[in-house]
């Protein structure tokens with residue numbers, strides 16, 4: 001068998017190119033302005049903690065890193081930068097369906113010199129993964145991307161096929177069904193609680209609440225055509241575990257963990273339910289500051305109840321890191 005780097009090189013040499021990138025799928029823009037992405041979430045891509053933490057997990061869980069790594073849905077490169085600095089294998093294929101995101105990420109790396117792996121870029125939609133060669137990648141890494149992929153079953157099957165034995169699919173910042181429903185139910189209490197306190201809801205606040213309730217319901221439902229939606233799903237840990245098992249992937253789930261928790265200074269980003277909830281309303285649902293302050297003040301008893309339930313263990317499970325290690329060659 002040729003060494004990993006040779007078979008990977010031979011494969012990418014045969015792929016078509018588009019704007020200087022490898023092309024595995026047609027380009028598809030993101031549903032929101034790519035250039036505004038980091039501003040909306042209040043983050044700076046190009047900080048290494050996320051990728052550094054992910055690489056620490058590779059060591060702890062003895063993942064085979066002899067082959068190339070693939071990142072799917074790189075966005076502005078929040079996970080990419082640290083992976084490029086810390087992935088010990090020789091090649092790293094960075095991908096996204098959006099050319100603007102690919103360009104934004106690529107701009108972090110200049111010529112790519114000084115990063116241990118060789119960096120490659122591809123336009124790739126995860127619904128097209130069955131083109132990837134079998135037993136090629138040691139790592140498939142994603143952050144906040146699984147819930148955008150239409151066919152999750154087919155995606156997991158395709159990852160299992162293209163992973164090497166001992167390799168892993170590692171995903172962070174994915175939404176868990178029960179935690180999101182709990183957030184939506186907590187949000188149902190906002191209008192009556194504020195009303196009882198004599199606070200009148202502005203029409204735009206009521207609209208924000210309605211959008212949030214409908215959004216969570218849309219993510220949760222499984223009887224709708226989600227092909228045209230950007231964000232699509234919520235996940236249940238036992239279902240991902242069963243799905244992985246069918247394809248020879250063994251799941252470890254780390255509730256509410258982020259990749260950066262595993263990098264110095266090793267501080268868990270998740271504090272408690274109410275902090276996560278208020279941040280979610282702020283950054284993902286764009287609630288305004290004044291409304292958030294009122295929610296924080298008047299829903300103290302509801303927040304205290306949930307936070308007290310989890311005063312000594314992590315929860316409720318709202319998000320987390322999912323590590324699926326290929327332990328056997330089994331494929332369904």
Ligand SMILES: C[S@@+](CC[C@H](N)C(=O)[O-])C[C@H]1O[C@@H](n2cnc3c(N)ncnc32)[C@H](O)[C@@H]1O
Pocket residue numbers: 029030072073074075076077078079096097098101124125126127142143144145148149150
């Ligand atoms: C919420 S953003 C996350 C971006 C980045 N990983 C981060 O953590 O900041 C979701 C990313 O998934 C990409 N994406 C959406 N649908 C996809 C699909 N079907 N296949 C691959 N990537 C997809 C988007 O273009 C976007 O970059």
